[in-house]
Amino acid sequence: MADQGAPSMSVTMKLVAAELGVSVTTISKVLNNHADIGEATRQRVLAKVEQLGYRRNAVARSLTLRRTHTLGVIVSDLMHSFFVEVVSAIEAALGSRGYGLLLCNLGEDPAKERWQLEMLLERQVDGVILASTNAQRNGDLLRYLQSQGKGLVLIDRDDHQGLRCHRVVTDDEKVGRLATSHLIALGHRRIAHLAGPRLVHARRRHRGYLASMRQAGLAVGDPWGVEGGVVEQAGYEAAMRLFEAAPDVTAIFAVNDPAAIGAMKAAWETGRRVPDDLAVIGAGDIAHGDMLRVPLTTVSWSRDELGREAARLIIDQIEAHPDGPFHRVVVPPTLRVRASCGGAVDGGLPPTSETVMRRAD
Amino acid sequence: MADQGAPSMSVTMKLVAAELGVSVTTISKVLNNHADIGEATRQRVLAKVEQLGYRRNAVARSLTLRRTHTLGVIVSDLMHSFFVEVVSAIEAALGSRGYGLLLCNLGEDPAKERWQLEMLLERQVDGVILASTNAQRNGDLLRYLQSQGKGLVLIDRDDHQGLRCHRVVTDDEKVGRLATSHLIALGHRRIAHLAGPRLVHARRRHRGYLASMRQAGLAVGDPWGVEGGVVEQAGYEAAMRLFEAAPDVTAIFAVNDPAAIGAMKAAWETGRRVPDDLAVIGAGDIAHGDMLRVPLTTVSWSRDELGREAARLIIDQIEAHPDGPFHRVVVPPTLRVRASCGGAVDGGLPPTSETVMRRAD
DNA sequence: ATGAAAGCGCTAACAA
DNA sequence: TTGTTAGCGCTTTCAT
DSSP states (O other): OOSOSSOOOOOOHHHHHHHHTSOHHHHHHHHTTOSSSOHHHHHHHHHHHHHHTOOOOHHHHHHHHTOOOEEEEEESOTTSHHHHHHHHHHHHHHHTTTOEEEEEEOTTOTTHHHHHHHHHHHTTOSEEEEEOOOSGGGHHHHHHHHHTTOEEEEESOOOOTTOOOEEEEEOHHHHHHHHHHHHHHTTOOSEEEEEOOSSHHHHHHHHHHHHHHHHTTOOOOGGGEEEOOSSHHHHHHHHHHHHHHOTTOOEEEESSHHHHHHHHHHHHHTTOOTTTTOEEEOSSOOTTGGGBSSOOBEEEOOHHHHHHHHHHHHHIIIIIOTTOOOOEEEEOOEEEOOSTTOSSOSSOOOOOOHHHHSOOO | OOSOSSOOOOOOHHHHHHHHTSOHHHHHHHHTTOSOSOHHHHHHHHHHHHHHTOOOOHHHHHHHHTOOOEEEEEESOTTSHHHHHHHHHHHHHHHTTTOEEEEEEOTTOTTHHHHHHHHHHHTTOSEEEEEOOOSGGGHHHHHHHHHTTOEEEEESOOOOTTOOOEEEEEOHHHHHHHHHHHHHHTTOOSEEEEEOOSSHHHHHHHHHHHHHHHHTTOOOOGGGEEEOOSSHHHHHHHHHHHHHHOTTOOEEEESSHHHHHHHHHHHHHTTOOTTTTOEEEOSSOOTTGGGBSSOOBEEEOOHHHHHHHHHHHHHIIIIIOTTOOOOEEEEOOEEEOOSTTOSSOSSOOOOOOHHHHSOOO
16 A cells, blocks of 8 residues: 555665675676676675676666667568568577667558667667668658667668678569469469569569560460569459459469469459469468468468578678678579369368358358 | 767757756746746747757656656466457557657566566656456555556456545446356356456356356356466367366357367367367457457457546546545456357358358368 | 766756 | 756766
8 A cells, every 4th residue: 555656766886886885897897797896896786686686777788888789670561471581580589699779670662761760860779670661751860870870680681782791581573483484384474473562572573474474475464464462351352353364364472472372362353263263372472471361372481581692681781781781682482283273282171161161152 | 981980979958058048947937837947048048959869868857746647557468369359449549648668578487467567667767557366465665656656557457455546347246247147148058267366357147157056046167267368379278178078068158259260170170170179269359359260259348448447547546636536447358259150140241152151271 | 995077968047 | 049067877987
């Protein structure tokens, strides 16, 4: 009943020092393992620290050291398991090194990126890992960030061509070729592409698609390249438009898995069976993709490696080599064949009952 | 080639002040909208701030104000879309209020929770939103946290019974009853429960299961309550053990959706058809649950509301009412019927081809 | 081996 | 209306 009121003062070095009749400097030195402290004193300090439950104040420390041991991570869509897996890998690698992660999710709103960066700058993060670049307009801020000696790693995006910084990406053109060639090998000829936004990685996947088509001597129908987006709803809508414009396509390569899932939904709603009437392939290897209604064939590259490498590079930049050289790590993509394109099926599941088969109505 | 080297000094208030020939205090006052500044000066300052590209240093500010405008968020499993959705909602609500989020993911390792909390304490966060409590041993730290005047909200967990703090939870016993009654209504009698860990919310779901069984006059077989976990693999293993011990169960209520998905996998692997041979129901409404091989029937409660309320409460505690009263917000669960239990089916998808139906081998 | 002093960048009493 | 002074809690020369 009484014990409320003002929060109890927190234990500072000053207090520990006072209790021991030594100077703050001594406490600091002990806690930072400086050699010039007598063993006796060191023990006394350590004991008192323990007894008082002293915790260092990271804010004060940051102010002095000009290092926050905090990194900003900006991702475009946390609802996509791809980014979650990347963030988890980053967290695993950085957490143990004593770094905290300030997480920023762009969600729907690409314009947020700029003020997220401003916010991270104000907070004096030691670096930024960027998996978004939704907004193209922030090159100046990124450059400024680097001029301030902060780390910067672009992951899964290869935008900002002029910017010299670390990058961890996959071979997006190969992603496009892998997906498209797979469809071609299965005998498809009228293959559409649900393209993503005007970002480098999406365009490269598109380019890979075109390259594979050309190489196979296949013409690309005018309405086959549908501008879409990278979320389920966008894929759904793009596919609907595609079916309108080119009802006879037999296969779709979607820019990523959420879009592919949207396309499958659209297919079902328009009475198309997947993969019989329409083959669908995505990219990014979304979680539970093997458990989907029709297990999704996709192109996959390691999220774990993406995150781990990003962590490694940013640590390297911050702690050892602030001025480069800058690396460009490429995580290779591989085809992951499941059921959504028919043909050889891997990871398919046993038959289910008719009950499930039949439509709800 | 030359422009590398030491990072350019960053612009401080001191610099802005010097350029203008005024005091730092003046700059500070302008930037914090104090009334006692002449309009002319205010404009001059603002202009110079703009011109120099001054950004406030949040670290220094935090040290003075003893407020970091940063909150810690600890979740037990980022790979579960449930928590991602909650975090997104929190981020949406808090980001606009100027708060940054330090994200901690426990992942596999429950022991991490303690040092995550220590880390957040060192970083002087204004509060912690906890969606984990994997480790039960941290009551002392949580209490200490509160004694330091920091905000604390437990979400989706009702552990630490003695601790007076805000809570946003669902009615877990009702979750259990909703799931179990649904199975009973569909005619099932031998219903097993894949229980979660020894946390309050999991036990309550179990209790709800028992209550519904009792109310229906059904005996609960000894081997039907299998201790498991909350991730897919754990559900898989628990189901396997269950099939061993009680091959004749016709329905499973899993503590959450990932576990339910694991159970479905186990069912298929042991030649059981879902839902014909085995009905499966989960809890938590995982993302893409409607797109699964067999769309998963589940119990759902709003992640958005969970996150929003948590944000609201912690802001309230930090900015307005540090000493309570503490609220306990209950987000009601509802049944979401899909295909995995048979019976009335909602959200089912149209028939797919035989190709997909047949097993890969 | 230990400590005094200065300062990181900012805010807030309190004067002027 | 503006500025001076005194910290916030810590690290780091530089003395002693």
